[in-house]
Amino acid sequence: MKRRKFLRSAAAAGVAVPAMVNGIPLQAHSNNQWLQSMLNPSVETDHVMVLIFLNGGNDGINTVIPIDQYGRLVNAREKVVLPENSILKLNGVANTGLHPSMTGLQTLYNEGKLNIVQNVGYPNPNFSHFRATDIWTSASDAEKYIDTGWVGRYLNEEFPGYPLDYPNAANPDPLAVQVGGNLPLLFLGPNAQMAMNLSNPDIFGAWPARIDDPAPNSPLGKELTYIRTIARQSKSYADALVAGFLRGTNVGTYPAGNYLGDILKLIARLIKGGLKSRLYLVELGGFDTHADQVVATDKKTGAHANLLKLLSDAIFAFQRDLEAMQLDKRVLGMTFSEFGRRVKGNDSNGTDHGAAAPLFMFGTKVQSGIIGANPTIPQNATFDDNLPMQHDFRSVYASVLKDWFCLKQETVDKILFKNFQTLPLIKNECTTTSIDEYQNLDAQLTVVASPNPMVERTQLSIHLPNSGFTTVHLIDPLGRTVKNIFTGKVESGHHQLSLQNENYPPGNYYIRVQNSNNQKTEPLVIVQ
Numbered sequence: 001m002k003r004r005k006f007l008r009s010a011a012a013a014g015v016a017v018p019a020m021v022n023g024i025p026l027q028a029h030s031n032n033q034w035l036q037s038m039l040n041p042s043v044e045t046d047h048v049m050v051l052i053f054l055n056g057g058n059d060g061i062n063t064v065i066p067i068d069q070y071g072r073l074v075n076a077r078e079k080v081v082l083p084e085n086s087i088l089k090l091n092g093v094a095n096t097g098l099h100p101s102m103t104g105l106q107t108l109y110n111e112g113k114l115n116i117v118q119n120v121g122y123p124n125p126n127f128s129h130f131r132a133t134d135i136w137t138s139a140s141d142a143e144k145y146i147d148t149g150w151v152g153r154y155l156n157e158e159f160p161g162y163p164l165d166y167p168n169a170a171n172p173d174p175l176a177v178q179v180g181g182n183l184p185l186l187f188l189g190p191n192a193q194m195a196m197n198l199s200n201p202d203i204f205g206a207w208p209a210r211i212d213d214p215a216p217n218s219p220l221g222k223e224l225t226y227i228r229t230i231a232r233q234s235k236s237y238a239d240a241l242v243a244g245f246l247r248g249t250n251v252g253t254y255p256a257g258n259y260l261g262d263i264l265k266l267i268a269r270l271i272k273g274g275l276k277s278r279l280y281l282v283e284l285g286g287f288d289t290h291a292d293q294v295v296a297t298d299k300k301t302g303a304h305a306n307l308l309k310l311l312s313d314a315i316f317a318f319q320r321d322l323e324a325m326q327l328d329k330r331v332l333g334m335t336f337s338e339f340g341r342r343v344k345g346n347d348s349n350g351t352d353h354g355a356a357a358p359l360f361m362f363g364t365k366v367q368s369g370i371i372g373a374n375p376t377i378p379q380n381a382t383f384d385d386n387l388p389m390q391h392d393f394r395s396v397y398a399s400v401l402k403d404w405f406c407l408k409q410e411t412v413d414k415i416l417f418k419n420f421q422t423l424p425l426i427k428n429e430c431t432t433t434s435i436d437e438y439q440n441l442d443a444q445l446t447v448v449a450s451p452n453p454m455v456e457r458t459q460l461s462i463h464l465p466n467s468g469f470t471t472v473h474l475i476d477p478l479g480r481t482v483k484n485i486f487t488g489k490v491e492s493g494h495h496q497l498s499l500q501n502e503n504y505p506p507g508n509y510y511i512r513v514q515n516s517n518n519q520k521t522e523p524l525v526i527v528q
Helices: 003-009 033-038 067-076 103-110 129-138 150-158 201-205 219-247 259-272 303-324 393-403 409-416 435-444
Strands: 048-054 064-066 088-090 093-098 114-121 176-179 195-198 279-284 331-336 357-362 369-371 446-450 457-464 468-475 481-490 493-500 507-515 518-526
Touching: 048 259, 048 303, 064 067, 067 093, 088 103, 093 103, 103 114, 103 303, 103 357, 114 393, 129 150, 150 393, 150 409, 176 259, 195 219, 219 259, 259 279, 259 303, 279 303, 303 331, 303 357, 331 393, 357 393, 369 435, 393 409, 435 518, 446 507, 446 518, 457 468, 457 507, 481 493, 481 507
Parallel strands: 048 279, 048 331, 114 369, 176 195, 176 279
Antiparallel strands: 064 093, 088 093, 114 357, 331 357, 446 457, 457 493, 468 481, 468 507, 507 518
């Protein structure tokens, strides 16, 4: 079996021993001073991030509800739309609410511990679960195939040379831990799998024996040595996890029968036990709600409501536990899903694969509020209509890397392959923009198309609050970028652009403008 193939299929901790680091040959157990200087992370931090993957494609419109367009929601998704009087209100927010099952997240928002990022996606969305998940975990463009994950590349920057001579005195613990989830590409670095996967609690009693026996001097022996190296490292990391669990405690109360809550309880205990792991991944499945998303006689209930309650209750208990243990300022949480759902509901009391959707950032150190505007629901939505991207998901990653893990901009750009604007998500010494400043600039960014609907051409009147790099794109009903209207550096102020109908099929289109760190997406109807 090839080593890279073994990396992808290893269940516990797939790690590869590179033959060289930065072009310099190394022995597997070298302890020279030069090597030891590489074993410490480039940025010292005790910050921890917990990623919660909502597997299946979460229905964003039924999670974060655009109350100001409730009438259009009824027209588009009569069979799944929530009763208006059941939507949870948020302090200081008139036009946006939460699903009635999410009282825990409502409380966190009202306490200033939740950030909602609207319409998160990427250009040219893919509606396959597998490919869309790969795009999100690798942080690649939709048309590119990358065999490393954004978290793996980040950890490789911080811990160069891994897995050579790991664990060690300075870094005795796993760099990252997957608990009850399995997104191997997310943690795959250039040389090795950077995370340990705890798919089953019984794994601690199942380590292979005889891993220290000498191997024969043959090609088979070399592969056996490689596998035993992985097993030894896995056992060392497992021992560290067990020790952290035994040292740790929980103070808060978690909901009974809540699978996600049980895992977050374990993570809180590991953090309390002194584990130095920087990242954790957990997974909550079941969000592929093509049918029976709601109960027809009570749309506040059903499969989606149950999932959102599990999510909200678990996060709320986790946050309260961290606060009681005075760990809350060290931990940041984020939810994400591989895509959202279509605007229009289907005939099975469900919704089909869509494009952009909101995501949540939670914790004491988030800049609480809503980033971006409510999605625009078309007046006459069709089954092809999607929510267009307002915020690229890699902007969220860039903000986390820069403002939470305090990486330099050039390192962030290297990890994500290009420069993405940052968003005001985190209250930290690394953060340069407040959410109030951002929202003020966002309000100044305006886009007006006239005439709208457009037949042959339309004039775009755009006001830009920032001088700098600006793009203007036309997005089709499926969420795909079909025309680059403008790209370049411009001064702030008013600008006029002309858009010609280049035989575009009739439908609900969008104009997306990105101006420095701000962006706006506005509807444009094209008719014959």
